[in-house]
Amino acid sequence: MTAVSEQIGNWLAAFTDQFPAEPWVQALREAAFQRFSALGFPTTHNEEWRFTSVAPIARTAFRIGSADKLIRSPEIVEEPDSCVAQAHLARYASFDQNSFVALNTAFLDRLVPTTVLRVPPGAVLEQPIEITYAVPADVAGDPREALPIAVHPRTLILVGAGAQCAIIETFKGEGFYFTNAVTEIVAAENSFVDHYKLQQESPEALHIATLQAQLGRNTNFSSHSISLGGALVRNDVGVVLSEGTEATLNGLYIANGSQHIDNHTVIDHAKPHGTSHELYKGILDDHATAVFNGRIIVRKDAQKTDSKQTNKNLVLSDDAVINTKPELQILADDVRCTHGATIGQLDAESMFYLQSRGIARPDARNLLIYAFAQDIADRVKLPTLHDSLERILFEKFHEHSQ
Amino acid sequence: MPLLEIQNLHATVAGREILKGVSLSIHPGEVHAIMGPNGSGKSTLAQVLAGRELYTVTAGQVFYEGEDLLALAPELRAQKGIFLAFQYPVEIPGVSNMYFLKAALNTVRKARNLPELDAFDFLALVKEKMKLMEMDQALLNRPVNTGFSGGEKKRNEIFQMAVLEPRLAILDETDSGLDIDALRIVAGGVNALRSPDRSMIVVTHYQRLLNYIVPDFVHVLSEGRIVKSGGKELALELEEKGYAGLGIEDEEEAVGRI
Numbered sequence: 001m002t003a004v005s006e007q008i009g010n011w012l013a014a015f016t017d018q019f020p021a022e023p024w025v026q027a028l029r030e031a032a033f034q035r036f037s038a039l040g041f042p043t044t045h046n047e048e049w050r051f052t053s054v055a056p057i058a059r060t061a062f063r064i065g066s067a068d069k070l071i072r073s074p075e076i077v078e079e080p081d082s083c084v085a086q087a088h089l090a091r092y093a094s095f096d097q098n099s100f101v102a103l104n105t106a107f108l109d110r111l112v113p114t115t116v117l118r119v120p121p122g123a124v125l126e127q128p129i130e131i132t133y134a135v136p137a138d139v140a141g142d143p144r145e146a147l148p149i150a151v152h153p154r155t156l157i158l159v160g161a162g163a164q165c166a167i168i169e170t171f172k173g174e175g176f177y178f179t180n181a182v183t184e185i186v187a188a189e190n191s192f193v194d195h196y197k198l199q200q201e202s203p204e205a206l207h208i209a210t211l212q213a214q215l216g217r218n219t220n221f222s223s224h225s226i227s228l229g230g231a232l233v234r235n236d237v238g239v240v241l242s243e244g245t246e247a248t249l250n251g252l253y254i255a256n257g258s259q260h261i262d263n264h265t266v267i268d269h270a271k272p273h274g275t276s277h278e279l280y281k282g283i284l285d286d287h288a289t290a291v292f293n294g295r296i297i298v299r300k301d302a303q304k305t306d307s308k309q310t311n312k313n314l315v316l317s318d319d320a321v322i323n324t325k326p327e328l329q330i331l332a333d334d335v336r337c338t339h340g341a342t343i344g345q346l347d348a349e350s351m352f353y354l355q356s357r358g359i360a361r362p363d364a365r366n367l368l369i370y371a372f373a374q375d376i377a378d379r380v381k382l383p384t385l386h387d388s389l390e391r392i393l394f395e396k397f398h399e400h401s402q
Numbered sequence: 403m404p405l406l407e408i409q410n411l412h413a414t415v416a417g418r419e420i421l422k423g424v425s426l427s428i429h430p431g432e433v434h435a436i437m438g439p440n441g442s443g444k445s446t447l448a449q450v451l452a453g454r455e456l457y458t459v460t461a462g463q464v465f466y467e468g469e470d471l472l473a474l475a476p477e478l479r480a481q482k483g484i485f486l487a488f489q490y491p492v493e494i495p496g497v498s499n500m501y502f503l504k505a506a507l508n509t510v511r512k513a514r515n516l517p518e519l520d521a522f523d524f525l526a527l528v529k530e531k532m533k534l535m536e537m538d539q540a541l542l543n544r545p546v547n548t549g550f551s552g553g554e555k556k557r558n559e560i561f562q563m564a565v566l567e568p569r570l571a572i573l574d575e576t577d578s579g580l581d582i583d584a585l586r587i588v589a590g591g592v593n594a595l596r597s598p599d600r601s602m603i604v605v606t607h608y609q610r611l612l613n614y615i616v617p618d619f620v621h622v623l624s625e626g627r628i629v630k631s632g633g634k635e636l637a638l639e640l641e642e643k644g645y646a647g648l649g650i651e652d653e654e655e656a657v658g659r660i
Contacts, residue, residue: 348456353492356452357506357562358480358513367505371496371545 008040010061015106018064024086025108032095032105039099051291051323052234052262057206062178064107065149067133073117074127077165080118080158089114089156092184093212098236100208104182107152114154121160121188128166128196128382131155133181135173135205148176155183161216164192166382171207172200172229181209189216194224196385200392201229203257210236215245217271222248224380226389227261228396238266241274241302251280252376254396255288255320262291267309269302269335278309281376283369284320294339295327302332309339314372316346366397373397403468405430405601406451406570411462412626413450420446422626423462428570431598435612435637436605438623439645439652444605445489447623448574451603452486453479466570480506481513483569487559487576494546499558502546503528503565510566531564535591553584560591571595572603577611589614609641624650 015033020026041058042049095102108114115131133153159165171179179201187193193213201207207230215221219242225235239247253261267276282290292311313322326339346368354364373393380386406428413421420443428434438444450457451464453476464471471479494502507527508518519527532539535557547555556576563571573592577585592602592615604615612620612634620636621628622645630636630648645652 347492349492350494352452352454352476353488353494354502354506355476356480356486356488357502357566358477358509359505360477360509361475363505363509364477367497367502368494371494374496 007058007061008037011036011103014062014064018107021108022082024082028090029106029108032090032102035095036099036102036106039097039102041099048264051289052232052260054208054232054234056232057178057208060178061147062150063147065135065151065177066109067135067151067153067173067179069115069153070132070134071115071117071130073129074125076120076123076125077129078118078120080116084118084158085114085116085156088158088184088186089116090184092186092214092240093182093210093238098210100180100234101182101210104152104154104180104210108154114156116156116158118158119160119163119165122162123160123165124163125165128168128385129157130168130170132170132172133179135175135177135179135202137174148178150178150180153179153181155181157183157185159185159187159191159193161188162190163188166194166196168196168198168382168385170198170200171209173202173205175202176204177202178206179209181207183209183211185211185213185221187213187215187219187221190218191216192220194222194381196224196380196382197226197235198385198389199225199227199229199233199235201233203229203231203259205230207233209234211238213239215239215241215247217242218244220246222250224376225249225251225263226376227251227253227255227263228392230259230261232260234262234264236264236266238268239276240268240270241276243271244273245271245275247274247276249276249278249280250376250379252373253280253282253290254373255282255290256285257288258286259288260290261288262293264291264293264295266295266297267307269296269298269305269307271299272301272303272305274302274305274307276305276307278307279376279379280311281372282311282313282322283316283373284313284322285316287317287319289321290323292322292324292341293327294325295329296337296339298328298330298332298335298337300331303334305332305335305337307335307337309337311341312372313341313343314346314369315343316369370394370397404428404465405467406471407465409463409465411447411450411464412460413446413457414460415446415457419460420457420626421450424623424626424628426621426628428601428603430601431596432619433596433602433604433615433617435617435620435634436603436623437607437609437620437637437640439650440607442623443626444607444623445574448486448489448572448603448605451479451572452476452484477509480566481510485563485566485568485571487556487563487571487573489574489576489578491547491550491555491559493548493550495548497546498543499546500528500542503562506562507565528565531561534564534594535561536587537561552579553581556580556588557584557591560588564591564595567595569599570601570603572605574605575607576604577606577608585611585614609637612637622648622650
């Protein structure tokens with residue numbers, strides 16, 4: 001515990017070093033930092049963090065840096081003024097119980113707080129909104145610079161009623177650093193939003209991220225979380241559904257070496273007639289470990305909810321570990337909720353079938369692994385992203401067999 | 403020289419001996435039918451020849467083109483021209499039939515020192531063979547065997563065989579579960595592939611298939627051994643008298659004789 005409190009001291013120094021921000025941002029920062037100080041970093045005694053130790057983050061002294069941010073968005077997408085941002089920012093991703101959201105909020109940018117984008121009502125975007133956060137390789141020199149960087153990317157996307165858009169968030173970088181990202185999405189009534197997250201952090205990186213989406217009546221929302229990089233990764237994806245909302249949560253995590261990837265999702269059916277489909281697939285090799293924890297809440301008046309959760313894992317080595325757990329909290333009585341998890345190895349019969357047609361064993365193995373992942377890639381609706389994901393997967397499994 | 407020479411082959415699965423000394427010579431161009439009741443070891447023989455690791459060969463030898471077959475990995479056997487049409491073709495979701503077949507064909511062609519086929523030539527070949535098997539071309543873009551009916555799976559096996567053009571084809575109960583129309587199509591596909599330098603082993607429980615694929619030799623397998631060999635007339639004799647007529651116990655199916 002002492003190590004943890006020491007590092008909180010380090011964060012305090014960084015916090016007080018910040019330039020003051022607009023009063024409302026400053027107020028948020030202070031409330032969040034206070035909460036962070038009270039919570040501290042979670043330990044594995046905390047049920048939410050039982051299988052994920054954040055000691056590598058808690059014990060490291062970081063300096064605050066910023067990731068290179070690249071935004072490509074269609075012209076119609078606006079950057080709303082401070083008042084609009086103020087009405088929504090930090091309203092959905094709560095920092096009350098989550099130290100990392102608190103920490104991110106405590107380090108909100110000074111003048112233009114975060115990436116705030118707004119898709120006007122009724123706008124149908126032909127091209128996706130692309131946001132890339134890249135942490136560049138450290139520049140040596142100043143001894144202070146020797147400290148690894150912590151970045152706190154913050155994104156807020158407001159989608160107007162009846163609008164339709166796709167969002168791609170990409171995270172990447174070089175060397176050892178800590179990314180602590182928070183993204184909030186608000187989808188107004190009858191909008192259609194596809195969110196894609198491509199996590200391609202460096203092999204040494206620590207990556208903690210929260211995506212929280214507030215979904216209006218009759219919206220159709222999908223989240224696709226692709227986790228490929230990072231040494232220690234935790235993704236929290238939360239969605240709150242309204243009446244008639246349809247939410248799809250897909251995920252793919254591929255880990256080898258000693259990577260650890262934790263996916264926690266919370267699907268909150270707050271109103272009746274909501275539908276949610278969740279499919280997370282994982283491929284684990286070497287000593288990699290992974291966690292899937294899928295909570296589905298069906299509130300008392302969320303009758304006629306239809307919810308399906310599936311988690312499938314392909315475990316390629318004896319030393320890889322997956323902890324998978326569904327958590328259903330159903331308070332309504334007229335609902336349909338199903339869940340299932342599988343953990344398996346490559347199918348010997350499929351291997352033999354491929355080999356019996358002349359395909360060499362390593363190629364057969366790669367083909368089956370690729371096919372397992374392909375299922376998620378095929379759910380990516382953007383053709384360019386689908387293709388680049390296929391390419392990434394292909395290269396990943398090719399290199400893997402060497 | 404025989405294309406395939408099986409000498410006193412013994413094989414076990416999970417410690418249980420299934421093949422108890424099978425010997426068989428197959429020359430180029432010959433079609434051998436292997437018949438026998440359920441549990442006689444027919445499918446085991448087919449799978450051992452294709453290299454399924456589930457089975458352990460405990461004694462005996464197999465020579466293919468004069469080479470020790472049992473020393474080869476399954477993919478090398480396939481590359482050298484052995485093809486097994488599976489009794490239960492495996493569903494592989496996520497891999498399209500087209501991709502799978504192209505990968506298989508080009509590996510096999512490479513092993514035979516033939517140039518790889520480009521997409522255009524491959525498609526032309528595939529279309530021709532699909533026509534032979536009266537298959538819907540839409541099946542090409544579907545994942546391998548996934549969602550196929552039983553008949554479509556069996557036809558897909560023979561279609562693959564037609565594309566890969568093996569030297570030794572082993573058909574493992576390709577007829578079971580087929581209605582008479584599908585059986586005719588499958589047999590037609592097989593017959594179109596008969597040639598003086600291609601040999602076939604046709605494993606079947608029923609004589610019916612052999613009306614359509616007429617064998618040169620018929621062997622009866624019982625309890626892991628070949629107990630009787632003869633010409634095609636042996637199949638007719640079996641049809642008439644049943645396995646019991648040869649003094650072979652045939653375990654009754656759950657439904658029994660009607």
